[in-house]
Amino acid sequence: MFQALADQTRRQMLDRLSRGPASVSELAEPFRMSLPAIVQHLKVLEESGLVRTEKVGRVRTCTMDPVSLGMVETWINDRRIGWEGRLDRLGAFLDALPAADDQPR
Amino acid sequence: MFQALADQTRRQMLDRLSRGPASVSELAEPFRMSLPAIVQHLKVLEESGLVRTEKVGRVRTCTMDPVSLGMVETWINDRRIGWEGRLDRLGAFLDALPAADDQPR
């Protein structure tokens, strides 16, 4: 999933899909890229689980999967919180020390 | 930043740093990789803003920057929320319709 998010084009595609489903050519429209290139990006997004697609007739409709995005968010949040929690515990530890600076005597 | 997060090794390095600062060799210790490889990964992390480092004497100490992780989290959250908001508005719209199924007459 992180790999899928690493590409600017794919992030823009997700950005589009966050505003609602789209067909492959709607998804491709903002880019100067060839359609096969878009389809390859789409494949990466789909294999990562970030996007789901379904073909009806000759049009493939793409939808974002918010659950998988949530998993990425959770990973990041856990690390960030881990760091901040460490700071908090350090602060508590320092608070619990005799205040040498305040009471130099 | 997404690019920096795309690599498994770099994510593990961040994981380590989320539990507190580390020197370059401490950071390298869990890996079977050569030290230069680690330094290259570290460079990517530093250039992305996810990690800050400072060299004192001959040891370079690495620290995670939680702010930049927060930026990634925000990007993801915005898209996820955008999607869910869209669903909510759709639900509200459907609720506001005359309930054709309930009242077929």
Add this chain to the structure above:
DNA sequence: GATTTAGTTAATATTATGCTTAACAAACCA
């Protein structure tokens, strides 16, 4: 039935990434 639309497949070129070894530099220690 012929044509257009929508997407797919395959082959390939280019570039980027991740890793290695070798050689080097500076700080610390005995």
Add this chain to the structure above:
DNA sequence: TGGTTTGTTAAGCATAATATTAACTAAATC
């Protein structure tokens, strides 16, 4: 001072990622 620790720089290489063009398939439309 000489040797060890800690990290850095450079060069080379294998693999993976991103894009292209050309050819093709299937569905919809005229």
